Structure formats: structure tokens, C-alpha cells
Amino acid sequence: MKRMVPLRRRSGLPQYNTDEERDGLRAAGHFNAELLDFLRPHVQSGITTDQLDAKAEEFTRDHGHIPACLGYNGYPKTICSSLNDVVCHGIPNDRELRNGDIVNIDCTTIVDGWFGDQSETFLIGEVSADAKRITQGAFDALWIGIHAVHPFCAVIEIGKAITKFAREQGFGVVENYQGHGIGRKFHQEPGIPHVPFRRSRSDILVPGVSFTIEPMLNLGAAGTKPPLDDGWTVLTEDGSLSAQFEHHILMTEEGPEILTLTKNGPKEGHRF
Ligand code: MF3
Ligand code: CO
Numbered sequence: 300m301k302r303m304v305p306l307r308r309r310s311g312l313p314q315y316n317t318d319e320e321r322d323g324l325r326a327a328g329h330f331n332a333e334l335l336d337f338l339r340p341h342v343q344s345g346i347t348t349d350q351l352d353a354k355a356e357e358f359t360r361d362h363g364h365i366p367a368c369l370g371y372n373g374y375p376k377t378i379c380s381s382l383n384d385v386v387c388h389g390i391p392n393d394r395e396l397r398n399g400d401i402v403n404i405d406c407t408t409i410v411d412g413w414f415g416d417q418s419e420t421f422l423i424g425e426v427s428a429d430a431k432r433i434t435q436g437a438f439d440a441l442w443i444g445i446h447a448v449h450p451f452c453a454v455i456e457i458g459k460a461i462t463k464f465a466r467e468q469g470f471g472v473v474e475n476y477q478g479h480g481i482g483r484k485f486h487q488e489p490g491i492p493h494v495p496f497r498r499s500r501s502d503i504l505v506p507g508v509s510f511t512i513e514p515m516l517n518l519g520a521a522g523t524k525p526p527l528d529d530g531w532t533v534l535t536e537d538g539s540l541s542a543q544f545e546h547h548i549l550m551t552e553e554g555p556e557i558l559t560l561t562k563n564g565p566k567e568g569h570r571f
């Protein structure tokens with residue numbers, strides 16, 4: 300009889316199928332979520348993003364772990380803090396958060412060689428209806444993306460579901476930056492676009508694939524400016540507000556396992 304190659308082997312993507320590997324990923328996601336829970340009460344009007352960055356680095360090191368962003372391709376800080384019209388990769392600085400801001404805090408840590416990655420957008424004090432709308436949109440888009448995946452589905456399902464939702468709401472879905480495979484490396488295959496790029500039809504989320512979903516939604520058009528002179532900060536092309544949420548997910552035989560669920564952060568169905 301012809302020997303069948305197990306289906307799971309057909310995906311060329313990095314896969315983690317031993318208990319040891321999966322537990323390594325789980326521990327990284329869990330610690331990263333604890334870091335975000337630690338930062339959350341400090342994300343308030345009056346604090347600078349540099350101060351938040353220092354707290355994140357200290358908490359990470361105190362627990363014996365490594366800030367993943369610091370030094371990554373020359374990135375100078377521990378967290379990314381993306382304020383208002385910053386789409387992603389905002390560098391912490393001495394600007395104080397103030398009433399009406401929205402700010403995405405993106406944390407990535409290395410725990411025993413495994414990467415955990417997630418982000419959350421915070422509303423500072425009373426924010427405009429528009430700021431609330433785009434934050435809600437990005438949050439809902441993340442959950443829609445999570446519900447779009449199941450074992451052996453194609454990555455394009457994520458972009459299809461998120462884009463359909465965003466279009467109905469009139470939001471732009473950023474195409475120039477995307478989610479990613481993650482494991483012993485920060486960024487690896489597959490790319491996870493939040494729009495339905497055809498090439499994602501052949502990336503199959505077999506059990507064992509570890510990846511992020513991290514939609515960036517703009518209140519206006521989807522376009523982004525080239526990074527600022529700091530080499531990192533990405534702004535919306537039209538100056539409109541942008542929001543983002545990110546979870547780190549492990550596809551298992553039973554379905555997607557979210558590795559970065561926080562204790563105190565917004566839960567599925569949350570209304571901002
Ligand atoms: N955490 C970001 C992501 O979700 C990547 C930041 S890379 C850095 O992929 F170098 F800017 F930190
Ligand atoms: Co990521």
C-alpha cells in the first residue's frame with residue numbers, strides 16, 4: 300500500500316508539535332500577557348511613553364526574560380508605543396500621554412528562547428467618538444480574524460474576514476504591515492496579511508503553526524507614509540487615526556489557541 304504522507308507535513312511552514320515546544324510558546328505568550336497586565340494601570344494621562352518603556356524593560360528583566368524589540372534591527376526601545384495617527388512602530392519618547400489620546404502598546408518578550416508578541420490600544424481619559432470607533436473596530440477585527448481560522452485553513456481567510464468587516468464599517472485596513480509567524484524567531488513564515496492577498500491561499504495553518512493576527516485599522520484611507528527619519532515610526536498617509544490589537548496564536552488540532560490572553564485586559568465582546 301502506498302504510504303500516505305500525513306497532511307500536517309504538507310505545510311512548508313514552521314511547526315511546533317512537541318509538548319516541549321508548545322509549552323515553550325505558551326510560557327512566552329503567558330509572560331508577555333502578564334507584562335501587558337503589569338503596564339495597564341500605568342497607561343494613564345501624564346505618563347511618558349519613555350517611562351512606560353522603562354517599566355516594561357525592568358519587569359521583563361526582573362523576571363529573567365529578554366525584551367525582544369530592543370536592538371532588533373537596531374530598534375532602540377523595549378516596547379512600541381503608537382499614538383493617534385501612528386500606525387505602528389512608534390518609538391517611546393518624552394511625550395506625556397494626555398486626555399483624548401489613543402495609544403497602542405506593543406510588547407514582545409523572549410522567554411527561554413521563545414517569542415511572545417501582543418498589543419493593545421488604550422484610550423486615555425475621554426476620547427472622541429471617532430477615536431472610540433476606530434479602537435473598537437480594530438479590537439473587533441482581531442476577534443473576527445481569530446474566528447476565521449481553523450485547523451488546515453488558508454491564511455487568506457483572515458484577510459477576507461477582516462476586510463469584509465472593515466469595509467462595512469468604512470475603515471481602511473493597512474496593507475503595508477502584517478502579522479507573522481513567530482516562534483524561536485520574532486518574524487518568520489507565514490506572513491499574515493489582514494487583506495485577502497492571493498498568495499496567502501497556499502499558506503495552510505496546520506496544527507503546530509504559531510502566528511500573530513494584528514490588524515491595523517485606519518479611520519480614513521489604508522495608506523501609510525514611509526517611516527519617519529527615526530527609521531521606524533509609521534504614520535497614516537492621510538493623518539487619520541489608526542488603532543491596532545494583536546494576539547499570538549498557536550493552531551492546534553482542536554483549533555486556534557490564544558497564547559496572549561490577559562487577566563485584566565479587554566475580553567472578547569468588550570465595548571470601549
Ligand atoms: N511587535 C511588532 C510586531 O507585532 C514588531 C516590532 S519590531 C520593532 O511584529 F523592532 F519595532 F520592535
Ligand atoms: Co507581531
Ligand code: CO
Binds near residue numbers: 405406407418
Ligand atoms: Co507586536
